Structure formats: structure tokens, C-alpha cells
Amino acid sequence: MSDTPTLTTASAGxxxxxxxxxxxxxxxxxxxLLALVPALATVLDDSFITLFVIRxxxxxxxAVSLDLILGYGALVSFGHxxxxxxxxxxxxxxxxxxxxxxxxAIPVALVAAGLFALVTGAISLKTxxxxxxxxxxxxxxxxxxxxxxxxxxxxxxxxxxxxxTEFFGTGPLDDRLTFFYVTFGCLLxxxxxxxxxxxxxxxxxxxxxxxxxxxxxxxxxxxxxxxLVAYVIAAMICALAGVLLANxxxxxxxxxxxxxxxxxxxxxxxxxxIGTLHGAIIGAAAYLLLESLLQDVTHHWQLxxxxxxxxxxxxxxxxxxxxITGVRAHG
Amino acid sequence: MADAILRLERLSKHFGALRVTNELSxxxxxxxxxxxxxxxxxxxxxLISQISGALKxxxxxxxxxxxxxxxxxxxxxxxxxxARSFQITTVLPDFTVLDNVALAVxxxxxxSFRFIKAVARDIGLSKRALQHLEIVGLADRAHMxxxxxxxxxxxxxxxxxxxxxxxxxxxxxxxxxxxxxEETERxxxxxxxxxxxYTMLLVEHDMAAVFALADRISVLVYGEVIATGAPADIRTxxxxxxxxxxxxx
Amino acid sequence: MMLFAVQLLNGLQxGVLLFLVAAGLTLVFGVMDFVNLxxxxxxxxxxxxxxxxxxxxxxxxxxxxxxxxxxLVIGLLLEVLIYRHLYERDHLDQVLATFGVILxxxxxxxxxxxxxxxxxxxxxxxxxxxxxxxxxxxxxYRIALILVGLGVAVLLWVLVTRTRIGxxxxxxxxxxxxxxxxxxxxxxxxxxxxxxxxxxxxxxxxLAAPILSVEPxxxxxxxxxxxxxxxxxxxxxxxxxxxxxxIVGLVDTLGRTFMTDIAKLVMSPSTATDVGPAVASMxxxxxxxxxxFFRPTGLFPAKGQQA
Numbered sequence: 001m002s003d004t005p006t007l008t009t010a011s012a013g014x015x016x017x018x019x020x021x022x023x024x025x026x027x028x029x030x031x032x033l034l035a036l037v038p039a040l041a042t043v044l045d046d047s048f049i050t051l052f053v054i055r056x057x058x059x060x061x062x063a064v065s066l067d068l069i070l071g072y073g074a075l076v077s078f079g080h081x082x083x084x085x086x087x088x089x090x091x092x093x094x095x096x097x098x099x100x101x102x103x104x105a106i107p108v109a110l111v112a113a114g115l116f117a118l119v120t121g122a123i124s125l126k127t128x129x130x131x132x133x134x135x136x137x138x139x140x141x142x143x144x145x146x147x148x149x150x151x152x153x154x155x156x157x158x159x160x161x162x163x164x165t166e167f168f169g170t171g172p173l174d175d176r177l178t179f180f181y182v183t184f185g186c187l188l189x190x191x192x193x194x195x196x197x198x199x200x201x202x203x204x205x206x207x208x209x210x211x212x213x214x215x216x217x218x219x220x221x222x223x224x225x226x227x228l229v230a231y232v233i234a235a236m237i238c239a240l241a242g243v244l245l246a247n248x249x250x251x252x253x254x255x256x257x258x259x260x261x262x263x264x265x266x267x268x269x270x271x272x273x274i275g276t277l278h279g280a281i282i283g284a285a286a287y288l289l290l291e292s293l294l295q296d297v298t299h300h301w302q303l304x305x306x307x308x309x310x311x312x313x314x315x316x317x318x319x320x321x322x323x324i325t326g327v328r329a330h331g
Numbered sequence: 332m333a334d335a336i337l338r339l340e341r342l343s344k345h346f347g348a349l350r351v352t353n354e355l356s357x358x359x360x361x362x363x364x365x366x367x368x369x370x371x372x373x374x375x376x377x378l379i380s381q382i383s384g385a386l387k388x389x390x391x392x393x394x395x396x397x398x399x400x401x402x403x404x405x406x407x408x409x410x411x412x413x414a415r416s417f418q419i420t421t422v423l424p425d426f427t428v429l430d431n432v433a434l435a436v437x438x439x440x441x442x443s444f445r446f447i448k449a450v451a452r453d454i455g456l457s458k459r460a461l462q463h464l465e466i467v468g469l470a471d472r473a474h475m476x477x478x479x480x481x482x483x484x485x486x487x488x489x490x491x492x493x494x495x496x497x498x499x500x501x502x503x504x505x506x507x508x509x510x511x512x513e514e515t516e517r518x519x520x521x522x523x524x525x526x527x528x529y530t531m532l533l534v535e536h537d538m539a540a541v542f543a544l545a546d547r548i549s550v551l552v553y554g555e556v557i558a559t560g561a562p563a564d565i566r567t568x569x570x571x572x573x574x575x576x577x578x579x580x
Numbered sequence: 581m582m583l584f585a586v587q588l589l590n591g592l593q594x595g596v597l598l599f600l601v602a603a604g605l606t607l608v609f610g611v612m613d614f615v616n617l618x619x620x621x622x623x624x625x626x627x628x629x630x631x632x633x634x635x636x637x638x639x640x641x642x643x644x645x646x647x648x649x650x651x652l653v654i655g656l657l658l659e660v661l662i663y664r665h666l667y668e669r670d671h672l673d674q675v676l677a678t679f680g681v682i683l684x685x686x687x688x689x690x691x692x693x694x695x696x697x698x699x700x701x702x703x704x705x706x707x708x709x710x711x712x713x714x715x716x717x718x719x720x721y722r723i724a725l726i727l728v729g730l731g732v733a734v735l736l737w738v739l740v741t742r743t744r745i746g747x748x749x750x751x752x753x754x755x756x757x758x759x760x761x762x763x764x765x766x767x768x769x770x771x772x773x774x775x776x777x778x779x780x781x782x783x784x785x786x787l788a789a790p791i792l793s794v795e796p797x798x799x800x801x802x803x804x805x806x807x808x809x810x811x812x813x814x815x816x817x818x819x820x821x822x823x824x825x826x827i828v829g830l831v832d833t834l835g836r837t838f839m840t841d842i843a844k845l846v847m848s849p850s851t852a853t854d855v856g857p858a859v860a861s862m863x864x865x866x867x868x869x870x871x872x873f874f875r876p877t878g879l880f881p882a883k884g885q886q887a
Contacts, residue, residue: 127872221443
């Protein structure tokens with residue numbers, strides 16, 4: 001993966017004064033802003049904002065998990081939405097069977113996604129380049145088609161969830177404010193977890209393998225097991241987003257794991273700034289905001305969004321993080 | 332008499348009808364600096380690739396440090412102590428010089444499935460990495476992005492990375508390739524110092540460097556070793572002269 | 581038995597359509613290393629052009645000629661405006677940009693033609709059925725489609741293995757940089773490969789229009805299948821695309837038809853009706869996974885096996 005020469009050379013000379021501190025300012029600002037949203041909603045007397053930001057945070061969790069393998073591992077997975085869907089269906093199927101206990105449903109959903117990632121990843125990661133992209137896409141489609149044929153659980157039409165996940169007999173997720181802060185907490189935890197992984201020895205192997213696989217082999221490291229572990233971790237984090245999504249919409253459908261959704265996740269990561277983790281959060285917010293605004297303008301919003309995406313790819317390397325901080329992202 | 336740290340027995344590799352490596356047998360003795368020279372197209376790179384594990388030979392056996400490694404992957408051989416530097420530089424451009432070496436140290440230690448501790452704060456790792464950088468003379472470049480180094484500095488970094496894996500055998504694939512006169516001399520000095528502690532198998536075109544460093548030289552022509560011996564003997568060897576200079580030798 | 585024969589033919593038909601779409605795609609992947617997700621919309625464009633031109637000129641075959649020309653123009657327009665800037669970029673950029681193209685074109689077609697599925701009348705000369713055996717009536721058009729597809733496959737094979745251009749394409753699929761270094765105008769080669777691929781996809785879409793419903797997004801599901809075909813067949817290989825397409829077409833069609841029955845052999849009928857369709861839809865992906873397990877670069881990869 002090589003960077004395009006156009007935008008990066010312009011800022012090649014600039015280095016931030018204190019990289020560590022500067023690197024923290026943006027993420028801190030993001031989380032502070034997010035935490036204040038309910039207060040903002042009260043002030044503006046608009047509860048929709050809270051709902052919207054919950055959705056943003058859910059997708060941010062999914063996008064951050066994708067950035068882990070895409071931005072730091074250079075694994076262009078076009079099937080990441082499958083894990084979102086598996087997480088959601090975990091909740092959906094169990095609720096259809098009358099199981100709402102979070103302590104049961106959530107581990108099941110996460111483990112299901114992890115197992116799917118383990119099996120499909122073990123095969124996919126033996127390939128590279130174009131093959132990898134297509135195989136991850138194909139496996140996600142396989143999951144998609146499987147859910148469409150699950151007539152017992154709604155099939156193509158999807159499945160309604162009648163009760164949200166409960167913990168110890170109570171339903172904390174029924175209250176909007178609680179839901180908001182639970183989601184916020186998850187996002188924060190996920191962000192910190194990924195930050196930690198990236199800075200660890202494991203993360204270093206991953207980012208090293210991204211730059212030169214043969215170099216790693218020459219010093220005695222086979223990237224495969226590390227990539228597989230990263231893939232599984234990312235899948236389980238994304239499944240967590242799926243769990244939250246199912247709870248928020250009280251509905252699951254095969255569309256949750258369609259390849260359009262996978263494409264959207266990639267867009268969020270790249271839009272925000274690939275390889276920065278908090279870029280994925282910004283990207284998720286920007287994408288959903290853009291989608292919402294454009295949908296108000298026209299029913300045919302993709303007519304505008306399509307070319308916009310093309311332009312971003314051709315001329316907008318570095319994403320929004322780059323725009324905001326002027327610092328070239330890790331990726 | 333030193334034993335063979337690397338033994339190649341009847342190694343053969345062909346691409347279609349082309350025999351690039353032809354029943355090649357060679358012993359590299361522990362502690363020596365052994366150079367492989369030969370005209371272009373002799374199959375030197377293919378040979379190095381088979382030794383390091385990048386390429387699988389069609390037949391033959393490779394024994395390293397008493398162990399049959401013919402079926403092992405590159406990473407497995409590296410862990411056993413067979414380090415390689417590349418003809419085309421492969422440093423990690425986005426990492427700092429220090430981190431490039433630190434990763435090799437980390438690989439040697441074998442604890443890479445660690446998720447919690449930040450590797451940048453691992454003082455032990457950084458210290459060891461710095462030591463290797465000092466040996467090759469790159470300590471003052473430690474915090475520079477590796478992609479920004481000059482060509483010669485990158486060659487030195489490759490060497491430092493190889494050293495960090497604490498190798499039993501250093502496989503150097505044209506370490507002087509593309510380096511200017513000054514840089515070549517500096518590298519030769521560094522390698523000469525290292526020769527005291529490491530066994531090296533060196534593929535090189537730069538004859539001055541070869542004759543300055545090598546204890547023994549093997550000449551490779553059309554995938555076969557036509558002569559092995561001390562530099563002085565090789566210089567006067569009939570077959571070698573013919574191979575390089577043609578029949579008029 | 582009759583059902584099997586019918587589904588066998590249907591499977592061949594699907595395989596042939598898949599081949600037409602996959603052939604262009606595999607060359608673009610192989611020669612240009614360009615991940616073109618928007619290839620599926622080229623197929624869709626072909627189908628909509630069928631709707632447009634048969635509506636305008638009435639004659640099926642005239643419409644075909646016009647549609648091919650139009651498909652080529654549209655494809656080359658996309659190439660000049662967008663794709664050519666992406667050849668040097670990494671795969672991620674290509675994936676995203678072509679994804680944007682898909683979104684745009686799917687919506688554009690919705691705006692121009694509406695969301696409702698459309699249909700195209702079969703040409704008079706090819707309508708009606710043919711008696712194959714035991715009073716089994718099979719549509720002439722579908723037989724024609726299979727024959728045309730096989731004919732194109734033979735034509736492509738001849739082109740690729742017996743002409744100079746074909747040799748350049750094969751060389752390019754194996755090592756594009758080398759071909760360029762030899763002084764061949766690689767840009768022009770790219771355009772030829774790309775244009776050809778686009779026309780093949782459009783041709784497939786046109787042919788499919790009378791028998792499948794023409795609607796926005798119809799290219800997407802076929803694209804995924806085409807990907808599976810290319811992965812199984814090996815990137816850059818026409819031969820691979822052909823065999824893989826036929827296999828995938830047959831496995832998918834026969835699988836969907838008979839999986840429930842096969843399931844009934846080993847489990848209760850009610851479970852079988854639930855499990856059957858699910859397994860059937862997974863079949864080709866399991867096949868793909870199995871092939872990849874033994875051959876990570878497909879059955880007939882252009883670049884050959886790496887160590």
C-alpha cells in the first residue's frame with residue numbers, strides 16, 4: 001500500500017511540536033463532546049439528537065474495529081458487516097427463543113462472531129490482495145444469504161425484537177439516557193482497548209507486517225497467526241456493535257450484513273482518517289450526518305453521495321482527521 | 332577443523348527447462364566468512380533464496396546447525412538463527428530506525444502475543460536495539476523514520492536488523508549493492524569487525540570487498556560451484572579465469 | 581429426471597452468463613490489478629440498455645448492436661473520468677471509488693427507469709420451446725443463450741491464445757510491468773482489455789434481460805457470484821473463469837433445486853425444509869473455501885504457483 005504523492009508531500013515537512021499530547025487532544029475532545037450530547041439535547045429540547053448520536057456511536061464501535069485491521073493491519077475486509085449482523089442476530093434469535101438475559105445473549109453473540117471470524121479468517125488470510133477482498137466479501141454474502149433463508153427468524157423480512165436485553169432481571173436499556181451512556185461506555189472501552197492493542201508488541205507485529213511481510217518472515221515472525229487473532233478480535237468488537245444496534249432498533253434483518261453495509265463501514269473509516277482509531281469515530285459521525293442531511297434533500301441521495309465518495313478517494317487522502325489536525329494519519 | 336554450520340547437498344532448482352541450481356553441494360564452516368561470486372545469471376540469488384527459505388528446491392538437502400531445514404519456512408529458519416539481509420532493501424519505512432531493530436529484538440525474544448504493555452516503553456527492548464545500531468554506526472539516526480535514510484544507511488540498518496536476531500549464520504545478499512565508495516569502505520570495516528563473532532555467507536559483486544573480507548570463496552557458474560578455496564587460490568584458478576574472462580584467459 | 585435435465589440446462593445458462601461477466605472482470609483484475617466492483621453495474625447497464633433500445637427500435641438484434649455500442653461508450657467514459665486515475669492507487673482506494681460508482685449508477689437507473697422490475701420481450705425468432713426429450717419443452721431462447729455463451733468462450737479462447745493482442749493480454753496478466761518495460765503501450769492495452777470486459781458484461785446483461793427481471797441492483801448479486809468464479813478459477817485466467825463459471829452455475833442451480841430433497845434423506849422433512857435452502861445458498865461459498873484451502877490462488881492462476 002503506497003500513499004499517493006499529491007497531498008502528503010505538501011505536509012511532509014510539518015511535524016507537531018509535542019506529538020504525544022497533540023495526539024491525545026482530538027480523541028479527548030471527541031469523547032467530551034459525545035458525553036455532553038444528552039445535556040445538549042435537553043437544552044435544545046430535541047430528543048432525536050440523543051437517538052441519532054447513539055446510532056453514531058454504535059457504528060463508531062464497528063468502524064473502530066474495522067480500523068484496527070484495515071488501518072493498522074492493511075487487511076481490506078469487505079465483509080466486516082457480517083460480524084455486525086451476527087452480533088445483531090445473536091440477540092434477535094435468542095430473543096425469539098425467549099432469552100433476554102444479557103449475561104447469556106451477549107457472550108453468545110460475541111462468540112458466534114468470533115467463531116465465524118476464526119473459520120473464515122483462517123481461510124481468507126491465506127490469500128492476499130485482490131483475493132482477500134473478494135473472499136471476505138463472499139463469506140459475508142454467505143452469512144447474508146444464510147439469514148435470508150432462516151424463515152423461522154424472519155428471513156428476508158427480518159425479525160422484530162420485543163424486549164431489549166436485560167441484566168439481572170432489570171431492563172436498563174429501556175431508558176434512553178441509560179442506553180446512551182452504556183453505548184458511550186462501550187465506545188470508550190473499545191477505543192481504549194484498540195489503542196492498547198496497537199501500542200503493544202502484538203500491534204507492532206501487525207503494523208510491521210503491513211509495511212513488509214517478507215521483512216517479518218526474515219526476522220522469524222510469520223504474520224498469519226497475528227492477523228488471524230486481530231481479525232477475530234475485530235469481529236467480536238463489531239459484534240458488540242451489532243448487539244447494541246439490535247437493541248436500539250429492536251429489529252434485525254439480513255441487510256445488517258449486506259455488502260453495502262460493509263462498504264459503508266469502510267467509507268466511515270477512510271472518511272475519518274484511516275489508521276487513527278478516533279478517525280473512525282469522526283468518520284462514522286460524518287457519514288451518518290451526511291446521509292441524514294442528503295436524505296432530507298432528495299430521496300435519491302446516493303446520486304450525490306456516489307460522486308462525493310469518488311472525489312474523496314481521488315483527492316481527499318488522510319480523511320477528516322488530517323483536515324482537522326494537519327497531521328498525516330498513521331495509515 | 333571447524334564443522335559445517337550450513338551444508339548444501341546436491342541442491343537443484345529448475346524453472347522449466349532452465350537449471351538454475353544444478354546439483355550444488357557446499358559446506359559453510361562455522362566461524363568463517365564465505366563469499367559466493369560468479370558472473371551474472373549464475374544463479375546466486377536463487378541459491379540465497381533457497382538457503383533462506385524463500386524458494387523451495389526441487390531436490391537436495393539443506394542442513395543448518397546439524398538440522399535438516401529443507402522443509403522449513405523462512406520464518407522457522409530465521410528463528411533457528413539463519414538471518415538474511417536483502418539485495419533490495421526491505422526496511423520498514425514507517426517505523427523509526429530504532430523500532431525496526433526493536434522489532435527484530437522482539438522477534439528473537441519470542442513474546443509477541445502481548446497486548447497490554449506499550450512496546451515503546453519497553454526499555455529493555457530499546458536498549459538492546461540501540462546496541463545493535465551502535466555496531467553499525469546508526470545510533471545517531473535512531474529516531475529517524477527509516478524511509479528517510481540514505482541508501483547506504485538503509486543497508487546498514489538491514490545489517491543491524493539481522494544482527495538483532497542473534498544469528499548463527501548471517502546471509503548477506505549483495506550488501507554493497509548500490510553503495511558509493513565511502514559507504515562501501517565503512518560497511519567493509521563494520522563487517523570485518525563482525526567477522527570475528529559471526530559466521531557469514533556473503534554474495535557480492537564488489538571484488539575488492541570480497542577479497543578484503545572472505546576467508547574462502549566459492550565461484551558459482553550456471554548453478555554449479557566450479558571452485559572453492561582461499562582468495563589467493565581462486566584468483567589464480569584456471570577454471571575461474573575462464574568463466575569470468577572467457578577462453579582468452 | 582426431467583427436473584434434473586431442466587435444472588442442468590438452467591445451471592449451464594447461469595454458468596454461461598457468469599462466464600461472460602467474469603471473463604472481463606478476471607482480465608481487469610489480472611492485467612491491470614484493478615479491483616473493479618462496478619463491473620456488476622455494467623451488466624445492469626446492459627440490461628437497461630436492452631429495455632431502452634428494444635423499446636426504441638423494436639428489433640431485438642438491432643437493439644443489441646446499439647446497446648453494445650452504448651455500453652462501450654459508458655464504460656470508456658467511466659474509464660477516462662475515474663478509473664484511469666485509480667490504476668496506480670492501492671486496492672482500498674479502488675474498492676471505495678468503484679463502490680461510489682455503484683451507488684451512483686444504481687440510483688441513476690432508479691431515477692431514469694423507476695424501481696419497478698422491467699422486462700424485455702423475447703425476439704420472435706427465438707421464442708417458443710424446443711422438445712428435448714420425453715415431451716420436455718425447453719425455451720429456445722435459453723438454448724440460444726447457452727450456445728452463444730459457449731461460442732463467445734471459444735472466440736475468447738482463440739483471441740487470447742492465437743492472436744498477438746491475446747498474447748500481450750496473457751503476458752500482461754502474468755507480469756504487467758515486464759510488458760510495459762518491453763515497450764508495449766500498456767495504457768492502450770489496458771483500455772482494450774477494459775473495453776472488452778465492459779462489452780462482455782453489457783452483452784450478458786442484454787441477453788439476460790428477456791429472462792430475468794431488470795431492476796436496480798441486479799448486477800450486485802451477480803457480481804458476488806462472479807467474484808466467487810474468479811477466485812475459484814484463478815485471477816487473470818479466461819480458462820479458469822470458464823470452468824469455474826460452469827461449475828458455479830451448475831452447483832448453485834442444482835444445489836438450490838435438490839438440497840432440500842437431499843437433506844430429507846438425512847433428517848426429518850420439517851427440519852429439511854428449514855435447513856435445505858440455507859445450506860443451498862451456502863454451497864458455492866463452501867466450494868470456494870474448499871478450493872482455496874488447497875489452492876489459495878485458484879485452479880488456473882495466470883501468475884502461476886508461488887513457493
